Amino acid sequence: MQRKLPHWNASPNAMRQLSLGLLVALLCLQLACTGNDLDDGSYPRKPIKVIVPFDAGGGSDTFTRIIQEEVGKQHLLTQPMVVVNVPGAGGSIGSRRVKNARPDGYTILQLHEGLLTSKYSGNTNYGPEAFAPIAATGSMPHIIAVLQESEHHNLNDLLETASRSPDSLVFAVGLGAPSHFAALMLQEARPGAVFRYSQSGGGAKRFASLLGGHTDVTTFSIAEYVEFKSGGIRALAILTPERHLDAPEIPTAIEQGIDVVSTNMHFWWAPKGTDPAKITVLANSLKSALDTDAVRAKLKQSLTDPIFLIGDELQRELSVRERRIASVSGTAPRVLPNLHYYSLVGSLLLGILVCVFDRRRRGNTKDAVGIKVENKSNRQKQIDLSVFAALVCLYALTLQFRWCGFLLATFGFIAVTGGLLSVRGGKSVLPAVATALLLSLVLHVVFTQVLVVDFPS
Amino acid sequence: MSEWLTSIQIVAAPASLSMMMLGTALGIIVGAIPGLSGAMLIALSLPLTFAMQPVHALILLVSMYVGSVSGGLVSATLLRIPGTPAAMMTTYDGYPMAQAGHAHRALGLGAFASLVGGIIGWIFLVLLAQPLAWLSLKFGPFEFLALILLAMVLIAIASGNSLSKGFLAGSLGILAAMPGTDATGQLRWTFGVNELDDGFKLLPVLIGLFAINQIMSQILTDSAKPAAIKVEGGLLLKGSHYVRQGVNLVRSSLIGVFVGILPGVGANIGSVVAYTAAKSLSQTPQRFGQGCDDGIVASEAANNATVGGALIPLVSMGIPGSVIDAILLGALTIHGLQPGPMLMEQNPEVVHVIMATLLLSNVFMFAFMLATSRLLSRLGNLSLSLLAPVVVSLCFVGTYALANRMFDVWVMLAFGLLGFAMDRWRLPLAPFVIGFVLAPLAEEHLTEGLMQSGGSWWPIVLRPLSATFLVLAVVLLAWTVNRHRSTVIEAG
Structure with missing residues (x-):
């Protein structure tokens, strides 16, 4: 083991691989930086994310994808629309994300009347007033x-x-x-x-x-x-x-x-404060998509009436709906016992019970419970684990705060973590770097090019 | 009869068959990769199928479904990380068996059990779809509630040696399921964190508990030279080995089919119930968890059988039995097919294609496992320095892709720590997961029931089916507590 340790500058082949890795890493940095370029007035300059706050395959998702497909096929926008599913809590996880998104016209929401009803049932503390409505497309009686x-x-x-x-x-x-x-x-x-x-x-x-x-x-x-x-x-x-x-x-x-x-009606929303000119661009492309034969045929199949409302008409429709909904009270009746408190109390009681049992049992049998690791290497391994945990957290933080793109972060994480662990084990770091390069590229291509996942870039 | 002929022609076409092989293989691979789940694969592939013919899309998605349920076996056995939630119970016996040098045997048994489970599920789908779907309709909220309570009792019994620890773990699982939106849509315990409005999702919790935890434990215990898994013996065992598992195979598959039919319960619970049943009825229950054949067979037969079970309400009523089935339903709609009770009459070829795919992709799955097992077994020898960062980044991708947000990744890391702590305290993980999965379901049915009965709890004991389940649950509980008390006294 020992004599193989100084490995990384041994073979020219390895050097070549390393430099290739660095090259790719640099390229990624480049890519990560080009994400926020200057706004020269033309719109859109990058893909527009349409947040669908429900799971893939549902009614809203299907409807949005029918429109999105046609927008792409007919080049109704200079950039594609990308459907991003953010399901959860009856649509409020996704709608809140768009509400808080930058009003730059690149993140929009497709959500039906649920946006209005969830406000009046008390599930959310905001309604249509928190957004800039783009258009209403399609109504379902x-x-x-x-x-x-x-x-x-x-x-x-x-x-x-x-x-x-x-x-x-x-x-x-x-x-x-x-x-x-x-x-x-x-x-x-x-x-x-x-x-x-x-x-x-x-x-x-x-x-x-x-x-x-x-x-x-x-x-x-x-x-x-x-x-x-x-x-x-x-x-x-x-x-x-x-x-x-x-x-x-x-x-x-x-x-x-x-x-x-x-x-029920399908509505498209932008974050409040979005440039009206951008909203018009989006509304026009939706209108053109809705007017194509392909979309008409598909909507007829799913019995959705292809209505289209924008501007004042849309505002009027929204206020009529809001008035109608506000006139009835939709708060849910409280039927459930406070299960969460019961489960807390239950867990505490069981916890105490187990502690008591454990102590008694341990008193009876002198069974040493715990991991059996030799004392000497034990410390070293704990250090390994702490370093590993710190690196994992760093990786997550990087992605959370978008310090750099997914590609670079993943490459760095695998290379550094794998490299450190390899060095600890007295092995070459090359496999780790190669794996990092390969895996980060494959994951990036598969999940952003083939499948549509909205990675930090 | 002629419609059968057309259906056979559709399925037997080279394009269909290759689609099926592709789907099965992809499903197995994704299923085997810790962090990536079948549901994710199918949800993300759905847009790719838009351009395909409807039958091809269905073939691809159904075969992915079958593959992904089976693929979890591989990493569960070799790495002690269930590749999919459904393979959770396979880790208990698969991993010790592989560690003892019988990785091949474990994979072979698992693949064979999966095949049998898949075929039995298929038989039920083909022969009994209609009557079973009608029967499941008779299950009202109170029947479901009682059944879930019964399942919870069964599972607390099953795991580990200490009953009180099993209950504590289960109760902690229930506790972890509480934050988020309750069954009436009201927020609960979200502490003002909006990202928590949907609670903790199943996948990040499971991946954290199993994959992240396992990687951390391995770093802590990994000896300088990893114990290489020796590959001994062939993949196929002697006929007598299979025959000995006959009863177990059939019983576990039946449990899987039945659990699969019930909406929302899914493959993970199916395999847990089957494992529990196998352990409780075994002559040698102490061998479970030490690497015995029965455990692997029970878990793997049941989880593949749930696929057929869950397709029953989908095909005959248009009601999805699991998350993946809900996506399949969406695929039908996207392709202009009308899911629902009339699907069988209006588009019989679609139903036949689904059925044929279920059968054939199980066969392909078995063939794929046989062909690649030697290669797969090497996975267990992968050095930790590569395995650890790779698994972690895959888990990141898998949980992030769920809802395109980092919150789920943090949840996964937190539950990784929790799982690590639970392992140190000798708290079993399976009851935790079961509590976590079943509590929201139980709550949902309880809410529905109480709303329908106007707040009265009486129906749960007055309705015959729910009363039966409830009595069964109480009897089982009393019997187990009693048995445990006597063994503790003997030991003391």
Whole structure:
């Protein structure tokens, strides 16, 4: 082992590899620096990130990708749009990110009416006023549906039961989401009517709970309704001003004498303070995308009406919606016991119990619990571990605060950590440097070029 | 009949078959890499499939699904890091077996069990999709709640030697699941940190607990010369070895299928329940965790069987049974197919393609494992100086890609430290994970149930199914506590 130690300047081949590594590292630095170049007025100069605050494959994601694909294909913007999924907490993780993003026009949000409803259900402390709206594209009407065998044949039947015996009909909704507010508006339209709300996430789940007989009535988007129609459900009403072309047999609520309109809409938002000229550029490209045959055909398939609103029209639509939503109270009923406190108390009690048991057992058997490492090398290894932990933290901090790009940070981390550990073990550092070079490049290419991940650059 | 013929023609086309091989291989590789998960691969590949024909897209995604569930076996066995959450239980017996010089045997057993589990899951998907999906609809929130409680009891029993430590670990897992958004959408314990609004996600927690923790422990214990894993014997065992596992294989697969059908529960829980069952019913439970065949077989058969199980509600009702199934559902919609109860009638070829892919990619998976096992086994001999930084940076990428944010990476590092501390205190990790996974599910169903019943708790004991599960849970708990007490007294 010992005689192999001075290894790194031994072979010319190794030197060549090392210098290559340095070269690439320098290139990366270069790349990292070119990220924030001067703004000479033209826009966009780099890809525009569209934050979709839901998982890949969901309705919002699919819709955004249909538009994004067409924007790219038809070169509607001089730079591509990139879809970045930031799921979590009903969309608020993603919307908050855009709210706090730099208003430079390179980070925008695609979020439906959930942005409005989550404000009025108390899930977020901001609403549309915290953003600069770009456009509304596509509207999806809500449909009220029951089981095929249900005794309710129209909306009046349903509301009659709800007011005759309040709090008996179970209404499956996503608490705080547009589906919940549609139900609340319905309830508001008939004095005395009270539904019992039950939390059920997506359309598929609401369908399942309806079929299983666990809930009595629910809200679907028209696309969900058409999807599940043949599974044994029946529509009572569509919440649009007029009957829908794709489902002309469903009467509107207004026809039935109940003045409720509720449709979900896809909105595009920019951070507040974004240059209006940039917003116009974005809105125009969305409009052109929406007008292509390809997008029209795809939207028709998913039963989304290709409406398009900008400027004053959009502001008006937003304030009408906000007024409608604000008129009902959508705070969730408190049914749950304080499970988090119980779990805390439970853990503490169990912790004490285990401590007591352990002490008693250790008293009985003189079993030395702990890692068996020879004392001499023990210290050295603890130092190794501390250094390793410090390097990992440095790597994370670098990426967190974007001190340099992902490529360089990863290369540096693997090379330095691997190198140090190799030297400790009396081995050559070359494999570590080579691995660092290879892996950081491969990861960077795979995750940013093939797959779309928004690494710090 | 003619529609079957068209379906066979679609699947047997060279393009489809190569797509299947590609998907399976990619799935296995990503599954085997600690930090990268199958769900991530499939979510990130989804946009790539837009340009493909719908059937090809589905073939690719389903085979990735199968591959990724199976691939976790490799790193679980060789590195004691489950490549995917589903392979968590495989580490318990796979790693000791590999350390004892039988890496090949462990891989071979795991791959074979995966194959059998996959096939049994497939049989259920093909023959019983409709009735099983209807049965699962009858499960209301209270039935789910009782079932989850039963699972929690089962699992606390399973792990480790100390019952109280198992419970403590489980309870800590529940505690870790509490911050974030509760089942009614209200924030809880986020301490004003907005990034915490969604709580801790499963993947960063798991990767931290297993991968980061394992790397730290290895740095601390790594001897100057790593104990090279010797590769002895062939990958395929004698027939009698497989026959001896027959009952275990079938039982674990059935458990996997059933757990898979239940929405949101997934492959990780399937393998834990199967492992627990195998251990509880074994004549020699003390051999579990020391590198015995039964443990590997139970875990791997079950996790592959959940794939078929989870596809049942997807194919027959349009209801996703797991995260990956939800992405598959999205893929169907993107390609203009209408998921839902009518999928079978309107697009039978799509359903047949999904079924055929499930079967064939399991076969490809087995072939791939056989072909590459010698190469893979070398992974265990990789020197720590390379392994440590590489695994850490892969874990960074995997957790970052979840929601494109660094917060999840910090969560992973924090749980790495926690896992490290838990190992020092001899607290088992599996119950922690189970508590962490099941608590939010239990809470969700409890909320739903209480909202439907108007706040009444009675249905949980009045509804026959939930009452049965609950009684079972109590009996099991009492029996275990009693058994443990008597052994402690004997020992004392």
